[in-house]
Each structure stands twice: as structure tokens, then as C-alpha cells.
Amino acid sequence: MRKQLNELNFEFRADAPKDFPSEFLHYGVVGSGDMEIIMEKKPLGGAVRVKVLTPVSGFSEVWRRVLGRFVNDTRIGNASIEINDCNATPVVGSLRLRQALSEIE
Amino acid sequence: MSETKRWDLRKTDYLERMSGAAPYIRNGKVVAAQDVTKVLEAVIRPFDRVNIEGNNQKQADFLAEALSKCDVKRIHDLHMVQSAVPLAVHLDLFELGIARKLDFAFGGPMAGRVAQFINEGKLELGAIHTYLELFARYFIDLTPRVALVCAYEGDASGNLYTGFNTEDTPAITEATKFRQGIVIAQVNRLVDKVSRVDIPGEWVDMVVESPGPFFLEPLFTRDPAHITDTQVLMAMMAVKGIYQAYGVKSLNHGIGFNTAAIELILPTYGEELGLKGKICTEWALNPHPTLIPAIETGWVRTIHCFGGELGMQRYCEARGDIFFLGPDGTMRSNRAFSQTAGHYAVDMFIGGTLQIDKYGNSSTATANRVAGFGGAPNMGCDAKGRRHCTEAWLKCGEEFVSQGEYLGDMPRGKRLVVQMVETFGEKMAPAFVDKLDAWRLAKNANLRLPPVMIYADDLTHIVTEEGIAYLHKCRGLEERMAAIRGVAGFTEVGLSAKQEETDALRKKGIIRTVEDLGIDVSRANRSLLAARNMYELVEWSGGLYDPPARFRNW
Numbered sequence: 001m002r003k004q005l006n007e008l009n010f011e012f013r014a015d016a017p018k019d020f021p022s023e024f025l026h027y028g029v030v031g032s033g034d035m036e037i038i039m040e041k042k043p044l045g046g047a048v049r050v051k052v053l054t055p056v057s058g059f060s061e062v063w064r065r066v067l068g069r070f071v072n073d074t075r076i077g078n079a080s081i082e083i084n085d086c087n088a089t090p091v092v093g094s095l096r097l098r099q100a101l102s103e104i105e
Numbered sequence: 106m107s108e109t110k111r112w113d114l115r116k117t118d119y120l121e122r123m124s125g126a127a128p129y130i131r132n133g134k135v136v137a138a139q140d141v142t143k144v145l146e147a148v149i150r151p152f153d154r155v156n157i158e159g160n161n162q163k164q165a166d167f168l169a170e171a172l173s174k175c176d177v178k179r180i181h182d183l184h185m186v187q188s189a190v191p192l193a194v195h196l197d198l199f200e201l202g203i204a205r206k207l208d209f210a211f212g213g214p215m216a217g218r219v220a221q222f223i224n225e226g227k228l229e230l231g232a233i234h235t236y237l238e239l240f241a242r243y244f245i246d247l248t249p250r251v252a253l254v255c256a257y258e259g260d261a262s263g264n265l266y267t268g269f270n271t272e273d274t275p276a277i278t279e280a281t282k283f284r285q286g287i288v289i290a291q292v293n294r295l296v297d298k299v300s301r302v303d304i305p306g307e308w309v310d311m312v313v314e315s316p317g318p319f320f321l322e323p324l325f326t327r328d329p330a331h332i333t334d335t336q337v338l339m340a341m342m343a344v345k346g347i348y349q350a351y352g353v354k355s356l357n358h359g360i361g362f363n364t365a366a367i368e369l370i371l372p373t374y375g376e377e378l379g380l381k382g383k384i385c386t387e388w389a390l391n392p393h394p395t396l397i398p399a400i401e402t403g404w405v406r407t408i409h410c411f412g413g414e415l416g417m418q419r420y421c422e423a424r425g426d427i428f429f430l431g432p433d434g435t436m437r438s439n440r441a442f443s444q445t446a447g448h449y450a451v452d453m454f455i456g457g458t459l460q461i462d463k464y465g466n467s468s469t470a471t472a473n474r475v476a477g478f479g480g481a482p483n484m485g486c487d488a489k490g491r492r493h494c495t496e497a498w499l500k501c502g503e504e505f506v507s508q509g510e511y512l513g514d515m516p517r518g519k520r521l522v523v524q525m526v527e528t529f530g531e532k533m534a535p536a537f538v539d540k541l542d543a544w545r546l547a548k549n550a551n552l553r554l555p556p557v558m559i560y561a562d563d564l565t566h567i568v569t570e571e572g573i574a575y576l577h578k579c580r581g582l583e584e585r586m587a588a589i590r591g592v593a594g595f596t597e598v599g600l601s602a603k604q605e606e607t608d609a610l611r612k613k614g615i616i617r618t619v620e621d622l623g624i625d626v627s628r629a630n631r632s633l634l635a636a637r638n639m640y641e642l643v644e645w646s647g648g649l650y651d652p653p654a655r656f657r658n659w
Contacts, residue, residue: 033333059533062595089529090595091335091570095626099334102627 008052008060012068017046017077027100034092035085037100046077054085066090070097115285122148122287123310133261134306135295136313141171144311148287149251151181155204156249156277157195160188160236160440161211161324161479162391162412163270167291167315168253169194177202184208186247188236188273188440189479190215191322199228208247209477210234216474223475223550233556236480237444240273243280252281252288255319258299259292263306266299269413269421269436270321274304276441282308291315301433323415323653325391327365330638330658335527335570338619338629340366341374343455346573346622347523347566348375348384351497355387357447357484359456363525363568367455369634371399389447389484391438392417392428394652397645398635400427410436411443411480416656420649440480447484452497453521454484458558459530462541463586463598465561465576467524472545478558485559487520494518501565505577519577522559523566528594535596536569537589561585567592571599572618579615591616 025039042049048071052063067081088096111117125147129140136144149155149172157172158165172180173194182205183198190196191213198204199222208231212219222228234242243249254274256265267274278288288309295314344367347353358364371385381404388408390396394417399405408427413436421428421436428436447454458467469476491498498518502508505519526536543555565577571592579585591607593599610616619626636642640659643650 056533065595065600089335089527089533091527091529092333094594095335095338095570095629098626099629102625 005053005055006057008054008063010050010052010064010067011047012050012071013047014071014075014077016075018075020076020079022104025100025104027103028096030084030086033087033089035083035088035096037096038082039100040080042078042080044078044080048076048079048081050081050083052083052085056085056087062090063093066093067097070094074101076101119285119287122150126311130311134263134310134312135261136311138167138313138316141168141313142174144289145172146175146179149175149180149183152184153250154184154186154247156187156252156281157185158187158252158254158273158277159191159195160273160412161191161213162322163255163272164192164320165253165255165291166192166194166320167313167317168255168289172253173197173201173203175203181205184231186239186243186249188239189213189477190219192320196222205229206231208232208234208239208242210236210239211477211479212475216476219475220473220546220550230475230550230552233475233477233552235478235482236440237448237483240276240441243276248284248286249277249281250286252277252286254278254288254290256290256292256304258294258296259290259309259312259314260296260299260306261312263290263309263312264299264302265290265292265304265309266301267303268300269418269438271303271437272412272440275439278304278308289313291319293318300435301431303437321415323656325360325393325414326416326652326656327360327362327393327395328639328656328658329365329369329395329634329636329642332362332366332369332631332634334630336363336366337370337631337633338624338626339363339525339527339568339570340370341624341629341633342573342619342622343367343523343525343568344370344375344380345378345624346617347453347455347521347568349378349380351452351500351521353384353453353497353521354495355451356385356453356455357389357451358393359481361457363457364455365393365395366634368393368395368399369636371404372402372635373633375404376402387451389443389451392421394642394650395636397642397650400424401645409443409446410438411440412438415653416651419651420646423649444480444483447480449488449491451484451520452495453523454481455523455525456481456485457526458524459534459536460538460541461524461526461536461567461589462538463589464582465564465567465585465589466541466557467559467564468541468543468555468557470541470543470546470556472542472549475546475550475556477556481558485522486563487522491518491520497521501577504575506580519565521565522563523568524559524564525568528569528571528596528599535598537593537596537598539598569594572616572621575615575617578613584610584615588615
């Protein structure tokens, strides 16, 4: 039996957001314990929309906090983020998001 | 007239036991492998204290097997006093009724069975010790009557060559023999002349050549291929925020991947920071293969080893300026001395754990496993008997703000005791918890105290991917708890942190984040490792390191 992937959707809005500084960015690989991130500039009235595909159930709240803090700390806005997760811990999640952003900064 | 008091009862008892073994002893002190069980039945009495040598590395496995074949009607209710119980046969002795009580330091893979047997009433637990503490009790109230030890070579006079894996043998044989106990050694080879006398023949009563070499566990081998980017990040943080900040020269590393990552970024990141010769020069450490690149690039001056590590023997012998070698040219480890060195003579202990509670107590105990901690607590504590000064020790003492509450204006140094954990471990288990599982284990296994590896009052630093908490800089428990919450990430403990509180601690330098440390996260990846897999370690060693088969993945 194939395990169903969970789709999680979030929207965040930082205080005084800055426009996402790149048209398109791909970072990371969907290896075990890791994840890939696709970030795109999108006019969302300053918001950031995130879709997470993950095999892990029950960690939606943790994802919300990891992503929320990333958006608040970096103050990015007008972006859509897609994450394909393969059992990454929140630690890896935070690290990959920060590393992805440092690719363009 | 009163009866003359006798003072030689132990000697008399010894001679009586040995006379039972005499028919099996030939050619000096040699016993044939097939006679060993009969010999054990002759020299061991019910309720005796017996030691089977074995720690987290080498094992007197043949003698353990032989003991398990004894007639339980003759040999029963033994009190086992030994470093570790990692082999199935160690627990079989309790199942069979040959053994009854256990005093030990490390459970390893049998930790679950220890807990289960305690519950089922098959095993009475004396105490879980640290290595030095157990060795100490061998000379006070837990002296073995019979010790079953192991060596690479033995001769007919009883001389033993324990070489690279000398480990616990000197401590056990000295305690046993000088209280008129009986020492039996299994040796891999009976020889005419041993390579070096590590244990003098007078201390050994019988020698048996075992059918196969003693079991040896490569416990300290970490394949660099499994080191993650997060571990590289934390290694960078530790090197900058602790090693460099304090000038840590003498130290011990735990066995995890976090510290393996540190060893592997010394020749890269450490070099960049200009730290060679300023940090990590003297070690109490097993021969970690992951330290090879740092040794080869001239970082390390000396290493004293608790034990040997499978595959590292030739490398150590070829690096005589670094390791402790005998006149014969082979290394000698010694657990008792290395633990003493780790307790008194190192600036820092750094290692991992499974859980840290909100106060800073840490433990690797889980609810159903009596695992023990081996030697970690001997190094993961402040050595109160220490008097000599080093820069790192003095600086940590100066920063230890609550010291004055006990010492007034008297200055004193402090050992750096560092726990390095990712906020979430395997299977998303949080590393920070409200209450340690050790409490549940204490209840399940009927222990008097929850087994704690490092107590909060000894812990000076926590490193997580979120930041470093400098706990000894905190004033009182409330501030320390806030500092712990501040680096606990998205665990429940971490989520209870208040932003203003964490920010204030950052201002005071009690918490330092990746940004505070000035670390570029984009560099936190595996390319910073001096060796990325086992093969590269072999290359660094110039072919001298010979990894065990299970690590030969190229």
C-alpha cells in the first residue's frame, strides 16, 4: 500500500515585507531526511503562500511555526513557496530555507 | 586461653579453590579450552563476586560462554561486577540463575533486557556506575573474588600482552589478585614469549587459548558519509563560539556525529580561523578515525586512549609522537588512567545526549532501557579536586557568576561541559523535554534515582542549531531555564520561550545565535568536511587505517 502524502497550505504576512528578490529559485534535494524548496515571486499583496508536501502526519503546527518564523525573520513578501519534504526535521527545514534565501542575497 | 585470631583466611580459601583446578592446569598455568567450564566450577562458589572483563569495546566472550555452561546446582547467585553487559550471554547468566546481582557501568545493546530482568525479578541491580566509580569500588567494597579477563597473547607463566586494547585489564587484575582472588585469562594466542608484558604472570592464575579471538566492537568509528549539513553548521558554531572563544586545548569528544563533524572541520574551517596550535592540541580520546585528517595536518600533539579502535592499530603505531606506545612499538590504552585524565586534566568535555530537561539535566536513559553512561559523567562534570590552571578553565570560572555565592571573593576555574544536540532527534523525538524519561525508567526498573548522565549544575554550554546557551553565565535557575528555552527551537520547551526574554539574553551574551557568531549559513554543508567518506579517511592515513568490513563501503 502506498503511503499518502499530506498537503499542507499556509499563508503568512511579515511586518513591512520586502519583495521576494528573485523570479524563481530551486534549492535542495528530496533525499531522505531532506527537502527541496521552490520559491517564486508572486503578487500576493505582500503575503507569502506556502504549500508543503510531506509524508509525515501530525506536524502541521510545527511546520506553521518554522515557516512563520522564517517569513517574519527575513521579512520576505509576495512569494509562493513549495516544499517537497522527505522526513526533514524542523532543524533541517529552517536551515534549508535560510540557505535557499542566501543563494540569492 | 582465647583462640588465636587467623589473618590468612583469604589465602587459605584461595589455595583450596586452586587445588580444585590443579588437575586441569598443565605446562605452567595453561588450561585447555575444553576444560574451562570444569575449572570455573572448581574455583567459583555460589554468591561469589565475579568479574567478566568487557567494556564498550573488548570482551572476554569465550570465558563468559564457559561460565554460562556451568552447572547451576554448583554455581549460582553470583554477584557480577563488570564494566558492561553488551553480550547476550551476560544476560543469559541471569536467566539461567548462575548470576543474581549486577553492578555495572554500561548496558549497550542489552539495556532493554536488563530493565526487563529487573522487572521480572531475575536480576537484582546494585547500581549503575561510571567507569572510574566502578573501578574505585573494586578497591573498596566490590572487589572480585574471580576475574575472567582477556588478552591478545599469553605465555605459560601467565604473562599477558593486552597491547592496543589494554583497557580495563590492569584495574581488574590488580584489584582481584592483590586480595588473593583468582585471575583467569583467555588469550587469542599462547606464545613462548609475549610481545610485551602488560600484566605480569604472577598476577594471573590460569591462561587459556580461546578457540577464536575475543570480540571487539568498533564503537568509535563514524562514517563521515552520514554527517549532515546541520551537524556541519553546529560544528562551526561550536568551534567559533566555544573552542575559539575559550582557547580549549585539552579535551574529550563523545562518540556522536556532532563531534565527528568538529574533528573533520578542524583542517578546513579551523584552519581558516587560524586556530591551529591554539585549540585541540591534547586529548583523552579513543583513536577516532575521524580525527585522522586533523592529526595529519599537525593539529594534535598528544592523545591518550581509553581503549583501542578496530582498524586503527597500524595507524597509531606509525604516529609514535602522538599516541602512547610501548618499547615494543605498539600502543597501550588504559581506561582507568584515561578516565582519570579526562576527569582531571582536560579543559572541556563535549558530547551528545538523547534528552535535556528544562533545568539542563541530561540523560540517554529511555523508559525501558537501563543503558548506563560508561565514562561520560567522569568527564562531563566539574573536577572538584582540580587545582592546576589553564586559560580555558580560568575563563570559564571567571564567567561562572554564581560561584561567589559559595566562595566569596575566592577565584576558581571551571571545566567546560558542553552538550551538543539538534532540537529534534531521530523520528522527530524532541531533545528538550519537560521531564526526562529517566524518571519513568527509575519507576519501571525500581531504581532509587533517575539515571542522569550530566547534572544541570555541571553543564556549562548547550549547542543547538538555534544557538549556544552559556548557562554558567546565568544568575539563578530562572535565568538558566530561559536560556535553555531560548535555544530549544520548535520543541515544546522551546515554544514556551518569550521573545523579549530571549532577546535580553542575547544582549547579555548568554545566548549567541548563528548570526551573533557571524557564521555564514550558506557554508554549512558537507563540502567543509576534510573527509566525506570512509575511503577518504583511509587516503588521509596513507593506507594505514584499515576499517572493519562493515565500514568498507567503496
